[in-house]
Amino acid sequence: MNKVLLCEPNFSEGRNAGVIEQVTAQVRAARGVRLLDADSDADHNRSVLTYLGPPEDVLAATEAAAAKAIELIDMSAHSGSHPRMGAVDVVPFVPVRNVEMSEAVAVARQFGEFLGALGVPVYYYEAAATREDRRTIPQIRSGEYEALPAKLAEADWAPDAGPAEFNAKSGATIAGARMPLLAFNVDLDTTDLTVADAIARAVRHSSGGLPHVRAIALALQQANMVQVSMNLTDFRRTAIAPVMEAIRTEAAARGVSVARAQLIGPVPLEAVTDVFKHYLQAIDFSADQIIENALLD
Amino acid sequence: MNKVLLCEPNFSEGRNAGVIEQVTAQVRAARGVRLLDADSDADHNRSVLTYLGPPEDVLAATEAAAAKAIELIDMSAHSGSHPRMGAVDVVPFVPVRNVEMSEAVAVARQFGEFLGALGVPVYYYEAAATREDRRTIPQIRSGEYEALPAKLAEADWAPDAGPAEFNAKSGATIAGARMPLLAFNVDLDTTDLTVADAIARAVRHSSGGLPHVRAIALALQQANMVQVSMNLTDFRRTAIAPVMEAIRTEAAARGVSVARAQLIGPVPLEAVTDVFKHYLQAIDFSADQIIENALLD
Numbered sequence: 217m218n219k220v221l222l223c224e225p226n227f228s229e230g231r232n233a234g235v236i237e238q239v240t241a242q243v244r245a246a247r248g249v250r251l252l253d254a255d256s257d258a259d260h261n262r263s264v265l266t267y268l269g270p271p272e273d274v275l276a277a278t279e280a281a282a283a284k285a286i287e288l289i290d291m292s293a294h295s296g297s298h299p300r301m302g303a304v305d306v307v308p309f310v311p312v313r314n315v316e317m318s319e320a321v322a323v324a325r326q327f328g329e330f331l332g333a334l335g336v337p338v339y340y341y342e343a344a345a346t347r348e349d350r351r352t353i354p355q356i357r358s359g360e361y362e363a364l365p366a367k368l369a370e371a372d373w374a375p376d377a378g379p380a381e382f383n384a385k386s387g388a389t390i391a392g393a394r395m396p397l398l399a400f401n402v403d404l405d406t407t408d409l410t411v412a413d414a415i416a417r418a419v420r421h422s423s424g425g426l427p428h429v430r431a432i433a434l435a436l437q438q439a440n441m442v443q444v445s446m447n448l449t450d451f452r453r454t455a456i457a458p459v460m461e462a463i464r465t466e467a468a469a470r471g472v473s474v475a476r477a478q479l480i481g482p483v484p485l486e487a488v489t490d491v492f493k494h495y496l497q498a499i500d501f502s503a504d505q506i507i508e509n510a511l512l513d
Numbered sequence: 514m515n516k517v518l519l520c521e522p523n524f525s526e527g528r529n530a531g532v533i534e535q536v537t538a539q540v541r542a543a544r545g546v547r548l549l550d551a552d553s554d555a556d557h558n559r560s561v562l563t564y565l566g567p568p569e570d571v572l573a574a575t576e577a578a579a580a581k582a583i584e585l586i587d588m589s590a591h592s593g594s595h596p597r598m599g600a601v602d603v604v605p606f607v608p609v610r611n612v613e614m615s616e617a618v619a620v621a622r623q624f625g626e627f628l629g630a631l632g633v634p635v636y637y638y639e640a641a642a643t644r645e646d647r648r649t650i651p652q653i654r655s656g657e658y659e660a661l662p663a664k665l666a667e668a669d670w671a672p673d674a675g676p677a678e679f680n681a682k683s684g685a686t687i688a689g690a691r692m693p694l695l696a697f698n699v700d701l702d703t704t705d706l707t708v709a710d711a712i713a714r715a716v717r718h719s720s721g722g723l724p725h726v727r728a729i730a731l732a733l734q735q736a737n738m739v740q741v742s743m744n745l746t747d748f749r750r751t752a753i754a755p756v757m758e759a760i761r762t763e764a765a766a767r768g769v770s771v772a773r774a775q776l777i778g779p780v781p782l783e784a785v786t787d788v789f790k791h792y793l794q795a796i797d798f799s800a801d802q803i804i805e806n807a808l809l810d
Contacts (some may be wrong), residue, residue: 220805252807268807312804396804460793477795482804488789495792496757498774507609507693507779508517510549510565512808 218512220313221320222268222396223278226306227285228294228387230261235288240265242280248273252482261296262305268312275323278307279330282389286334291361291387301357301364302387304331308342309393312484313512317343320393325377328391332378337368337388340376344392353390361387398448398487399480400456402463403441406472409433412442415466419444419459426462428454441475451487457494515809517610518617519565519693520575523603524582525591525684527558532585537562539577545570549779558593559602565609572620575604576627579686583631588658588684598654598661599684601628605639606690609781610809614640617690622674625688629675634665634685637673641689650687658684695745695784696777697753699760700738703769706730709739712763716741716756723759725751738772748784754791 229235236256240263243251249269256263267277282304289303307327309320321344328338345351359367365382367373374380375388404412412433417423420431428450434443444463448454456479464474489503503509526532533553537560540548546566553560564574579601586600604624606617618641625635642648656664662679664670671677672685701709709730714720717728725747731740741760745751753776761771786800800806 220808222804250807268804456793474794477793479793479795479798479802481802483802485803485805488785488803491789491793492785496753496774496776496788497771498776501776505776505778505780506782506785507519507565508782508809510547511517512805 218313219270219315219319220268220512221271221274221315221323222266222310222312223274224264224266224308224310225278225281225304226300227263227265227281227289228261228291228296228300228303228305229285229289230256230263230296231258236263238288239263239281239284242284243267243277246273246277246280249277257298259296260298261294262298262300271315271319271323274309275326278309278327282307282327282331283334286331286336286386290385292384294361299357299360300387301361302336302389304336304386304389306341306353307389307391309391310396311393312396313486317393317395320344324391324393328377328389331389331391332375334378334386335383336378336386337364337375337380337383338377339388339390341390341392342394346376356390364388395450395452396482396484396487398451398456398483400446400448400459401478401480402444402446402460403436403439403475403477404444404467404472405475406442407435407440408472409435409442411467411470411472412444414470415463416444416446418466419446419462426454426459429459451484451490455490455494456487457491515610516567516612516616517565517809518568518571518612518620519563519607519609520571521561521563521605521607522575522578522601523597524560524562524578524586525558525588525593525597525600525602526582526586527553527560527593528555533560535585536560536578536581539581540564540574543570543574543577546574554595556593557595558591559595559597568612568616568620571606572623575606575624579604579624579628580631583628583633583683587682589681591658596654596657597684598658599633599686600682601633601686602684603638603650604686604688606688607693608690609693610783614690614692617641621688621690625674625686628686628688629672631675631683633675633680633683634661634672634677635674636685636687638687638689639691643673653687661685692747692749693779693781693784695748695753695780697743697745697756698775698777699741699743699757700733700736700772700774701741701764701769702772703739704732704737705769706732706739708764708767708769709741711767712760713741713743715763716743716759723751723756726756748781748787752787752791753784754788 253266324344416431416433419425430447548564550563621641713728716722727744
């Protein structure tokens with residue numbers, strides 16, 4: 217069974233088409249890697265590439281793109297509305313297929329060593345983090361690029377890879393590994409926003425609900441419904457089906473029901489087969505039984 | 514989105530390894546085609562190959578393998594325990610991904626013309642059938658190879674392609690298109706076989722149940738359960754989830770419940786995403802959202 221790792225690096229250039237294209241070209245030219253999306257935002261002055269392939273090929277593509285970005289982007293002249301800290305700003309490696317999180321962490325740290333050797337301070341985040349107080353992007357990026365000289369002078373901000381010295385041209389990079397984020401919305405057959413709000417509170421982790429679930433309530437004016445809009449941040453630990461059933465139960469307790477649900481954007485096959493197995497009580501089902509999977513190997 | 518068609522031809526040779534290998538080699542060597550399985554049975558004196566790929570490549574591979582089988586297999590010397598009518602006995606083309614049944618039928622008939630031009634009478638079956646009384650394999654294969662001289666002398670048995678003359682070496686071929694067969698078993702938390710039998714009767718088409726469902730009841734001695742063992746012959750018309758819900762309802766009416774379910778063997782991704790959409794009420798979900806699908810295009 218082949219392995220699929222996804223990478224979604226964020227570069228601090230969203231205006232200069234020539235620079236963006238030269239960075240993107242490194243991924244396009246990389247062996248074994250499929251570029252799924254390239255998105256640039258001029259206001260943010262930031263570009264995000266999304267690509268996937270075997271872990272070793274994804275690592276090589278990411279190294280090539282990052283090296284090109286380090287060469288072409290000068291952070292001392294950068295401005296934009298999105299928080300940022302480095303030319304290669306944030307680099308998440310995401311397990312998609314037959315890849316354990318530990319392997320994604322190993323790739324992230326190999327990438328960190330590579331970038332560190334190019335003179336860029338690198339901080340590891342999420343599953344690759346080395347300290348609890350440096351686990352999230354906001355924790356690490358506090359003060360952005362402009363705060364780096366002062367932070368790097370403190371022992372507490374010694375990077376996980378690369379020199380503990382301010383690099384004016386390249387800034388610093390946040391690299392790590394995380395699960396794919398699932399955007400899951402459930403619409404209720406009521407216009408009463410307080411019901412959606414109560415259900416969102418019941419299921420989200422921050423108010424005592426399910427781990428790895430973020431939720432807010434929204435009114436859907438046109439549809440005459442309300443929505444529980446969620447992010448599932450680790451579907452291997454809290455899968456889609458238990459979240460759906462929690463919402464159905466909470467809705468029933470309030471005399472409403474689920475009208476429909478939506479997954480927005482990309483979903484790993486594993487999350488789909490988890491739902492299949494749950495509702496059919498088909499615990500032995502293997503994704504290897506899916507005919508098309510033969511074409512992936 | 515690329516297209517995937519599967520083919521599963523049955524050849525009347527299951528003993529001579531040299532012949533089997535020469536036929537199989539045609540598929541292995543074919544461009545764009547992936548051989549999933551090659552199964553030979555000496556008692557049946559029969560081999561089944563399973564492979565898939567783009568429709569035009571699958572057609573070319575099937576033509577090459579059939580031409581080799583026609584060259585090497587002599588039906589006048591054939592014996593075996595499995596019913597058979599020709600060297601190339603049965604050739605089903607099966608839509609797997611982004612292929613409509615009408616396209617699979619067109620491929621089956623192109624294959625029929627090819628084989629007919631080699632002097633083999635060809636009958637079209639299932640979705641490719643031209644007559645209701647020649648829709649199923651048992652209808653067409655009645656009397657087997659030995660009945661062909663008499664049948665081909667009747668106007669009623671004029672083949673759909675190829676000459677209306679007995680071909681002693683190659684016999685005749687049944688070619689057509691059908692949906693993938695899903696083998697779906699549901700186990701009940703009772704040892705009472707009459708309950709499983711009543712549920713099998715309630716859901717199967719032949720006794721007034723759901724279209725495209727065959728079902729029998731079995732005792733699972735070791736597990737202390739009974740099973741409703743089913744074939745779903747057209748999951749686009751009768752999907753897995755409605756069958757599961759019918760069984761849950763029938764079971765509940767008899768005071769028992771479903772313990773577990775199993776899909777045996779290959780399942781198309783479309784059947785898996787249908788279940789996902791049904792139970793999440795996620796009618797807008799598209800298989801294109803599945804990350805791995807990017808690797809199939």
